[in-house]
Amino acid sequence: MKLFIIKILLFSGMIFLINLGVKLLLDNLYFKEYNEVHLNARTYLLSDSHGAAIGEFKDSTIYNFSSPSDSYFDIETKLKYLIRNSKVERVLLTVDEHTLSPYRKSLNNLDRSVYFSSKEDFLNFFSFVWHRYVKYNLVLLNPKYGPIIKNYLKSLVGITSANLNEKSWNEVPVNQRIKFSLKRYADQFVFDHSSKGLSNSLKRIIYLSKTNNIELIGIKFPITEEYRQIIGEKNYRADSFLNKNGFEIYNFNSKELSDPKYFKDQDHLNQLGANIFKEAILDSLSY
Amino acid sequence: MLFNSLDFAIFFPIVFILYWFVFNRNLKWQNFLVAGASYVFYGWWDWRFLSLILFSTLVDYAVGKQLDKTNKNSERKILLWISILVNLGFLGFFKYYNFFLDNFKSAFSFFGSEINASSLDIILPVGISFYTFQTLSYTIDVYKKRLEPSRDFISFMAYVSFFPQLVAGPIERATNLLPQFYKHRKFKYPEAVNGMRQILWGLFKKIVIADNCALYANQIFENSADLPGSTLFLGALFFTFQIYGDFSGYSDIAIGTARLFGFNLMQNFAFPYFSRDIAEFWRRWHISLSTWFRDYLYIPLGGSRGGIWMKVRNTFIIFLVSGFWHGANWTFIVWGALNAIYFLPLLLMKKNRQNIEVVAYNSLFPNVKELFNMLLTFSLTVFAWVFFRAENIGHAFDYLNRIFSLSILEKPELFPKELLFLLVMFVIMEWLGRKGEYAIERISFGLPKPFRWVTYAFLVIFIFLFNSSSNVEFIYFQF
Numbered sequence: 195m196k197l198f199i200i201k202i203l204l205f206s207g208m209i210f211l212i213n214l215g216v217k218l219l220l221d222n223l224y225f226k227e228y229n230e231v232h233l234n235a236r237t238y239l240l241s242d243s244h245g246a247a248i249g250e251f252k253d254s255t256i257y258n259f260s261s262p263s264d265s266y267f268d269i270e271t272k273l274k275y276l277i278r279n280s281k282v283e284r285v286l287l288t289v290d291e292h293t294l295s296p297y298r299k300s301l302n303n304l305d306r307s308v309y310f311s312s313k314e315d316f317l318n319f320f321s322f323v324w325h326r327y328v329k330y331n332l333v334l335l336n337p338k339y340g341p342i343i344k345n346y347l348k349s350l351v352g353i354t355s356a357n358l359n360e361k362s363w364n365e366v367p368v369n370q371r372i373k374f375s376l377k378r379y380a381d382q383f384v385f386d387h388s389s390k391g392l393s394n395s396l397k398r399i400i401y402l403s404k405t406n407n408i409e410l411i412g413i414k415f416p417i418t419e420e421y422r423q424i425i426g427e428k429n430y431r432a433d434s435f436l437n438k439n440g441f442e443i444y445n446f447n448s449k450e451l452s453d454p455k456y457f458k459d460q461d462h463l464n465q466l467g468a469n470i471f472k473e474a475i476l477d478s479l480s481y
Numbered sequence: 482m483l484f485n486s487l488d489f490a491i492f493f494p495i496v497f498i499l500y501w502f503v504f505n506r507n508l509k510w511q512n513f514l515v516a517g518a519s520y521v522f523y524g525w526w527d528w529r530f531l532s533l534i535l536f537s538t539l540v541d542y543a544v545g546k547q548l549d550k551t552n553k554n555s556e557r558k559i560l561l562w563i564s565i566l567v568n569l570g571f572l573g574f575f576k577y578y579n580f581f582l583d584n585f586k587s588a589f590s591f592f593g594s595e596i597n598a599s600s601l602d603i604i605l606p607v608g609i610s611f612y613t614f615q616t617l618s619y620t621i622d623v624y625k626k627r628l629e630p631s632r633d634f635i636s637f638m639a640y641v642s643f644f645p646q647l648v649a650g651p652i653e654r655a656t657n658l659l660p661q662f663y664k665h666r667k668f669k670y671p672e673a674v675n676g677m678r679q680i681l682w683g684l685f686k687k688i689v690i691a692d693n694c695a696l697y698a699n700q701i702f703e704n705s706a707d708l709p710g711s712t713l714f715l716g717a718l719f720f721t722f723q724i725y726g727d728f729s730g731y732s733d734i735a736i737g738t739a740r741l742f743g744f745n746l747m748q749n750f751a752f753p754y755f756s757r758d759i760a761e762f763w764r765r766w767h768i769s770l771s772t773w774f775r776d777y778l779y780i781p782l783g784g785s786r787g788g789i790w791m792k793v794r795n796t797f798i799i800f801l802v803s804g805f806w807h808g809a810n811w812t813f814i815v816w817g818a819l820n821a822i823y824f825l826p827l828l829l830m831k832k833n834r835q836n837i838e839v840v841a842y843n844s845l846f847p848n849v850k851e852l853f854n855m856l857l858t859f860s861l862t863v864f865a866w867v868f869f870r871a872e873n874i875g876h877a878f879d880y881l882n883r884i885f886s887l888s889i890l891e892k893p894e895l896f897p898k899e900l901l902f903l904l905v906m907f908v909i910m911e912w913l914g915r916k917g918e919y920a921i922e923r924i925s926f927g928l929p930k931p932f933r934w935v936t937y938a939f940l941v942i943f944i945f946l947f948n949s950s951s952n953v954e955f956i957y958f959q960f
Contacts, residue, residue, distance in 0.1 A: 201674065202677075205937070208941075212938060212945075340945050340947060344946050
């Protein structure tokens with residue numbers, strides 16, 4: 195038995211070393227950028243990929259703290275972090291049609307946003323240690339990371355190219371645009387009802403903003419005309435929820451900003467669109 | 482609880498430590514721990530169905546004791562039938578009730594009369610087909626006086642519910658497993674290391690091979706109406722590897738886990754895709770089920786001793802029942818019938834036992850004849866798996882029609898090079914390890930330690946890299 199235990203410990207040591215190597219790689223590829231935040235700003239944009247696509251603001255008092263796939267769970271954790279560590283005064287919060295979709299409940303950044311959590315965010319200390327330190331560092335257990343490392347290794351040996359050229363949506367044939375938009379719609383709007391968990395998280399975000407004197411403004415991002423038509427009336431209604439609670443909504447989902455040349459796909463702005471959009475936000479905020 | 486889940490990763494070491502360090506001096510307590518842990522393991526999925534296992538255990542234990550007390554043939558027969566009816570009754574209700582009802586309704590409606598009965602919303606208890614057969618083997622063996630009835634309820638309970646093989650086999654005979662619960666188990670280092678190695682290989686087969694094949698097989702089978710024959714051919718191929726990786730992977734983990742507790746379970750798969758004929762395939766695929774049917778159904782029916790018609794009848798019975806065991810769907814029955822058709826010519830020409838030894842035992846490569854026979858047998862198997870995987874008979878025929886059309890020459894719409902490369906590597910590893918009980922068993926025979934450890938490290942890395950999604954259920958759980 196003694197020998198067996200020694201071998202098991204050695205085997206565990208080997209797995210630990212592999213885990214360590216993978217974690218170091220992931221730190222650079224996956225975690226580092228997500229964990230970056232400027233704490234000197236006064237206004238923070240908290241959104242998913244719609245917000246992340248627009249990049250940084252020139253104005254240093256506004257910081258874009260958005261990340262692709264961020265859900266309200268992640269945003270809630272980030273907001274608590276900002277409340278604890280910064281002088282946040284205003285939050286621009288995404289309230290797009292899909293943000294309360296149950297699909298976001300499974301596709302999110304809980305594994306990364308836990309970095310911003312503290313023990314007060316958990317039911318007990320054990321749960322905090324488990325999520326923040328054990329699960330966060332035991333990367334071999336998370337199936338999400340395999341493809342990231344695999345793609346990185348492939349790009350190293352030249353099997354895949356790291357980046358695709360950013361195309362404008364108006365270069366995509368119309369039938370393809372509709373096909374992509376339908377696919378996106380099928381992913382995001384497959385459920386009839388909104389997610390209860392995400393709705394509760396949104397409620398907590400509102401509560402946190404009210405109790406910490408943070409001005410909360412809902413942002414609806416621009417989307418292409420094709421996608422707007424496909425979405426139609428479908429909306430999980432994060433916007434009206436915020437509105438009912440007395441917060442203002444800036445709706446940029448309008449015809450003025452739906453020119454295909456501003457987009458790289460059906461619902462993400464390209465660089466040109468992002469610049470115009472950022473100007474529009476600043477105008478709305480009366481900067 | 483799934484073997485490839487975090488829950489099991491926590492559950493297992495706790496049970497292991499309690500088993501070897503706390504209860505190791507008391508056999509009764511050790512068995513009690515095994516039974517308790519097994520109930521926790523099963524109840525993790527749905528605790529309500531624990532009552533089924535417990536009831537089955539109580540009935541068979543009581544029947545066994547009563548069989549011991551009487552020598553009257555009529556009473557013994559009644560006792561045997563009680564056990565059979567209770568066990569198969571549960572199985573029939575949970576697994577086949579709706580199937581029979583729907584088919585009766587269709588049949589009556591065909592003849593112009595209607596039956597007013599509606600289907601029930603029945604949840605199929607995980608592993609019911611496995612533990613039902615396991616307990617039945619006990620009663621039948623006691624009835625046939627091949628086994629002394631158990632007088633130790635805890636041991637019997639642990640035997641019926643033994644968690645490594647409870648939900649997807651191997652279906653252990655009471656004659657093999659039950660006596661192991663009566664004896665004091667000693668920790669044996671080589672067995673434990675062997676068990677760990679087999680678990681690792683099983684996880685590799687499940688996570689890397691089966692789950693990745695499933696991604697494509699599911700996609701292709703679900704959209705088969707819109708895809709060319711070439712893609713459908715790949716879909717059938719992926720399913721062929723998926724079902725093997727999934728099921729034999731589970732068996733490897735089960736056998737390996739049992740080894741760590743000092744138990745020896747029977748080998749369930751012996752490299753079936755290297756078989757040179759269908760008879761050999763069935764000696765190497767799901768061995769615990771095939772031998773169960775052989776011993777408790779085929780031989781009592783007369784086996785292959787009678788005339789031609791009796792052989793034909795018995796062969797069809799065993800394969801049709803085997804197909805039906807897998808699920809309440811005509812697709813499984815056709816799959817069984819197809820295998821009977823493959824098998825019969827060999828039986829009738831008395832060639833069903835011509836390939837007993839593992840292929841190319843004394844050489845690295847097979848000869849041309851062996852290679853041809855292996856490819857032929859493999860192709861027949863792939864063909865049959867289409868019925869096994871299809872939603873219904875119509876779907877299966879449509880799928881095969883498309884494969885055997887000119888669209889087989891078109892460029893496949895899906896061609897996952899990475900997965901195909903993995904499959905080639907997997908087949909090579911299985912080929913090199915075919916003389917062992919599982920592919921990497923003999924890695925410890927004469928190979929230097931660093932090489933072994935590098936292999937283990939690579940397997941771990943592959944499991945991480947190709948973990949397509951967490952906690953994909955094992956296919957055979959649904960049976």
